[in-house]
Amino acid sequence: MIKVGVNGYGTIGKRVADAVRAQPDMKLVGVAKTRPNYEAEAAVRKGYPLYAAIPEKSDAFRNAGIDLAGEIDDLVMQSDVVVDCTPSGIGEQNRELYRRYDTRALFQGGESADAVDASFNARANYDVARNDDVQFVRVVSCNTTGLSRLMAPLDEAFGVEKARITLIRRGGDPADASRGPINDILPDPVTVPSHHGPDVNTILPDLNIDTVGVKVPATLMHLHSVNVTLSEAPSVDEVRDLLHEESRLFLVPDIAGIGGTGQLKEFAMDTGRPRGDLWENCIWDESLSVEDNDLYLFQSIHQESDVIPENVDAIRAIMDAADQQESMEKTDENLGVGL
Amino acid sequence: MIKVGVNGYGTIGKRVADAVRAQPDMKLVGVAKTRPNYEAEAAVRKGYPLYAAIPEKSDAFRNAGIDLAGEIDDLVMQSDVVVDCTPSGIGEQNRELYRRYDTRALFQGGESADAVDASFNARANYDVARNDDVQFVRVVSCNTTGLSRLMAPLDEAFGVEKARITLIRRGGDPADASRGPINDILPDPVTVPSHHGPDVNTILPDLNIDTVGVKVPATLMHLHSVNVTLSEAPSVDEVRDLLHEESRLFLVPDIAGIGGTGQLKEFAMDTGRPRGDLWENCIWDESLSVEDNDLYLFQSIHQESDVIPENVDAIRAIMDAADQQESMEKTDENLGVGL
Amino acid sequence: MIKVGVNGYGTIGKRVADAVRAQPDMKLVGVAKTRPNYEAEAAVRKGYPLYAAIPEKSDAFRNAGIDLAGEIDDLVMQSDVVVDCTPSGIGEQNRELYRRYDTRALFQGGESADAVDASFNARANYDVARNDDVQFVRVVSCNTTGLSRLMAPLDEAFGVEKARITLIRRGGDPADASRGPINDILPDPVTVPSHHGPDVNTILPDLNIDTVGVKVPATLMHLHSVNVTLSEAPSVDEVRDLLHEESRLFLVPDIAGIGGTGQLKEFAMDTGRPRGDLWENCIWDESLSVEDNDLYLFQSIHQESDVIPENVDAIRAIMDAADQQESMEKTDENLGVGL
Amino acid sequence: MIKVGVNGYGTIGKRVADAVRAQPDMKLVGVAKTRPNYEAEAAVRKGYPLYAAIPEKSDAFRNAGIDLAGEIDDLVMQSDVVVDCTPSGIGEQNRELYRRYDTRALFQGGESADAVDASFNARANYDVARNDDVQFVRVVSCNTTGLSRLMAPLDEAFGVEKARITLIRRGGDPADASRGPINDILPDPVTVPSHHGPDVNTILPDLNIDTVGVKVPATLMHLHSVNVTLSEAPSVDEVRDLLHEESRLFLVPDIAGIGGTGQLKEFAMDTGRPRGDLWENCIWDESLSVEDNDLYLFQSIHQESDVIPENVDAIRAIMDAADQQESMEKTDENLGVGL
């Protein structure tokens, strides 16, 4: 049993905790939170041991009538791996803490690639995290995860000469009440290319990829408008067959009558997915198209959840507890990946 | 066992089906759908027998590889009660069908009060549906349900002299991809008072209530800005205690740090609610306030789900299978109402 | 000629400058800005003398190739009145600056009532600013201005027993690219009553008014859902006639087919209004309704511009340059108020 | 003087009428409308002679107290050119009407290319409309106009090998109160490539261009994410210089601090543009970037107004009243194109 602690219990942290609990070969030691808000209350209801992420604020939990299992140091000490799900930049500061107890740690996409020993995507470079001298691994961001999962098989099968992606990003997560924009389509960043391409290169170093970013007033999912110039031109059916093989790519079937991300999430909820999560890249089957050597497609990416299976795999990888295929299959089965 | 059929499997129908399945004293005979889209696919995965709502379109299901258990007439014939969850106005046309098989039917808030024998809210007028000569009952709309649940106890305890409500309504459900507005705040209807007040009077005939309606570009929940002039002025604590007694009213606690409907839904999902449904009126505790005889409060209403417990109770009421208290308690327990 | 300086050249400041320029009895000395952005560029094109609001940042203007007429102290020294249009709270800090040169100043609604000698609305309390020992006057916020203009005539004609208002506020101005919410209906503040009522009482001290606030994802205008219990019950026509008399109330006619704030703004632009500004309260004629002694109506308030005529009048009032009727008529004629 | 009639007085028609009035070599005969709504009222205020577009509905105008100058046939008879600005598909039906009076007509982008003798963009193929046997000309859509203006000079200067564009389209115009989506990012069309590429080929037949379309909840402008593989690789400065030459391309300068389309429109209004119109492609200067032979840039397109100068030029072209350079210069000067 791998003992796992989760530090930072927000959008990503709560999902990582649930996913860890669903793995028979892992044990959730507990979760660390800063404040006794509704998310703490929900954690308590689920029976997750709660640790104070900021010891000086422990009293707030007591005042709210919430029992603590301890403080963050206790959690780190008891864990084989801590999954750090704190806001961008905080993770880097937490490295000292993890070093103190010689505990391995996973970080999320908001941290810099320079702050870790390796950047990770289960499909594309699982083994990078298995190395003995790797203590800190970064599970790349939702967008980079979505791109890596798609580019890896395309490159292996047909050779990617150049990928050009427009990332149309949701303005904020559904529970962010103060972020905008309200009525705008923002070049974001306005400089081209965006940082997303270089981030993909932390996973697939040789991939020739240019990305540009846009931000819009929607909360549910990102949309990637993908163009890939391939070395050899496959038929659409060959591309479809290739993508069908990948467990974490979901080809949204034409016949389903799904017309947008609202209905995609509705489908996820209809099938009983917790929180309506879509762990898979959602590739719009009708959008698959090849013009000469150029492949085009749209994929919708559920920013809140596509990195969750990757975190689970990264735990096994950093503990060298399973090889790539074994881990991915376990994760998929225990979570229920595959629509 | 009460045998229940669901005709119309959209936003409301799918939730009614799940809720019926969760009741030990009911049996879901099946659900009727018009098209073999993603919702049909999800119903199949749940093992719900599927019936063709429009017999001429049965072929479409076969072409999509979906097995049908029969056609709508078969479903109506086998059911003790059909819950009609078709779009506004279709229900009224379906009465002939239900009469043909002498089957009792529930309709939703989109149907006219004149099309049924009685309008129903479990808290306010449960017994109206138990009458022997009642065949057709309308479970009132999400807004009217939310208002009835609140007004009934207030009127009983303190006397309502006049209620004035501004209903700030979501522009469309999350899965509606073409409805607007995008960037507007619409008086809707622009005429005052809106139809919502008279609709509450189908449940509470003597209540003096004026309502006005507004539509805004949001999808998650409605918000009611409530003012009630009471006969006697209670303290805020007395109001709070009264509302706390009601199982289908949830007082959103200040301490939870919930700042809007996005976070309310997040909390619902954190606690494992299917689809993040909020069956209860969500009354913002901090908003409770009394000025002279005037009570003010905000309540958020989850339009997609607050009528679900009411539909379950209406099934028992129309079958005269339980009295009010027994039914409401059963429904709440089996569904998990109460946060 | 009254010499007027404008300090702070954003949403409000740019409109005040244009309005001052349109008054034959006033001279725009110049406008003070902090940064040489697109708004500075536009001011230059209009021929407005530009002053550095923050002297240390003067170089930035030079680097951008923009000539400055001087620094903020020069502007204040030359002006009879400065209209301070800086962000909330900055105005209060600027009082020292204005005192130094013994210059009268107007502040905007974001400043506290305690920071000034008087709060001002042209229709309701013009004379308060004419007093000799008044140096600092606050033109109240867009919402308070809209409410004061409506309540003053209603109270005079029929007596207001109690006003209850739900303010459904735009989430951010059209040019705010980072403010939200994106998909939410927020009680804001969640506590009831909101601060808007007491703010109206700085203008109409005896008015019995309760207000509650809501924030939604729209940018164009606020919407007020208004209920007023009157001492004597007028007919709808009597109310309509009363409101028609007021030059700064625009009764949106039913026949115009205007269905929301998008179309209201469109109409403003169609008629040639600069920036599509709507200086008047836009009261939806069809919404006027009287139930017993209760008057109901909707009014849309253009947050960016309804305070502009009030600023112009406040300049005359604080200089004691005209009485109420003369000033309001001049302002209306020179600006083109009245639709 | 060219006598011009405008049939259909909505978003495009009202702007065409204003633009025609601003040309000294043209005379606006009048505008035809279907209903006496607020737009009719505004036309009357501007002194535009009003014609009933649908003769049977003339009475509605009389009832609304609006004088008509005649009916649509009168307008067509008196005009040298009619600019048809009716909704998509209606224009095609109106050809019979224009043929009856042997009147030349311009149509808008909503009409099919097959319904006209030529598709027109002033920069790219002005002369196509000067041909004697051309009676019907289509001014292409806002998106196609924006793409043609950009591709023509790029192709002439550097050779376009392949253009790949993601069009992120506004969900509806600002005055559309019922269109959505509210909270979604829709592949629209989901099939790739979209129809926009072939539409550009009606103007630039040999251009190798693939386009994909997306729809989002914003109203102000479209955003084009542009990638062009060029035959020879220019420096960014060479591209910038080339684009600077074009009067209908506006390079949004970095120094202006404009951060999105809300601020772009604000700048347009600050400079006094009627309705805040942006007749030029707004190309984000900071986004210009060249990677190998690949040029990337973002351009924002004001859907309501970029086709207006093109309509004015098309009038001169179809009347053979000026050559390309003369017409474009006149149009730009009389309208005030160029920021």
Ligand SMILES: NC(=O)c1ccc[n+]([C@@H]2O[C@H](COP(=O)([O-])OP(=O)(O)OC[C@H]3O[C@@H](n4cnc5c(N)ncnc54)[C@H](O)[C@@H]3O)[C@@H](O)[C@H]2O)c1
């Ligand atoms: N939300 C997404 O869409 C998304 C997707 C992929 C990756 N990520 C990345 O995941 C990380 C977490 O993002 P999130 O969206 O879950 O953020 P979040 O704000 O939802 O959650 C962060 C949590 O950490 C807590 N926290 C703050 N300071 C802390 C501290 N010092 N110690 C412990 N906990 C602390 C916060 O209270 C909050 O509960 C970031 O690196 C982010 O870039 C986010």
Ligand SMILES: NC(=O)c1ccc[n+]([C@@H]2O[C@H](COP(=O)([O-])OP(=O)(O)OC[C@H]3O[C@@H](n4cnc5c(N)ncnc54)[C@H](O)[C@@H]3O)[C@@H](O)[C@H]2O)c1
């Ligand atoms: N969505 C809400 O917020 C809400 C809340 C309370 C009440 N209601 C009411 O519930 C009813 C259903 O609304 P909804 O939102 O679930 O609609 P919906 O559009 O989500 O679902 C309606 C379903 O009925 C199907 N249908 C259409 N014609 C049919 C026919 N002839 N026979 C059988 N099925 C048919 C549709 O395919 C669809 O699956 C309406 O009366 C509505 O006013 C809706």
Ligand SMILES: NC(=O)c1ccc[n+]([C@@H]2O[C@H](COP(=O)([O-])OP(=O)(O)OC[C@H]3O[C@@H](n4cnc5c(N)ncnc54)[C@H](O)[C@@H]3O)[C@@H](O)[C@H]2O)c1
């Ligand atoms: N925008 C509205 O809807 C609205 C309506 C009514 C009243 N108000 C009030 O008007 C005031 C101004 O608001 P706004 O919306 O115009 O803000 P804004 O942000 O649009 O403009 C403020 C301007 O002041 C400048 N500024 C910042 N610091 C300064 C300083 N120290 N000295 C001089 N200038 C400085 C900013 O650069 C900016 O140009 C606030 O009190 C606000 O509450 C705003």
Ligand SMILES: NC(=O)c1ccc[n+]([C@@H]2O[C@H](COP(=O)([O-])OP(=O)(O)OC[C@H]3O[C@@H](n4cnc5c(N)ncnc54)[C@H](O)[C@@H]3O)[C@@H](O)[C@H]2O)c1
């Ligand atoms: N709005 C845009 O963003 C945009 C941009 C470029 C091109 N276009 C094209 O311009 C054309 C007009 O679009 P719009 O946005 O101005 O539409 P609109 O709906 O704003 O205006 C159309 C006008 O035509 C009137 N009308 C309807 N039927 C008529 C008839 N039979 N005879 C005369 N008038 C009639 C309508 O009442 C309305 O006033 C369409 O082909 C559209 O595709 C629109």
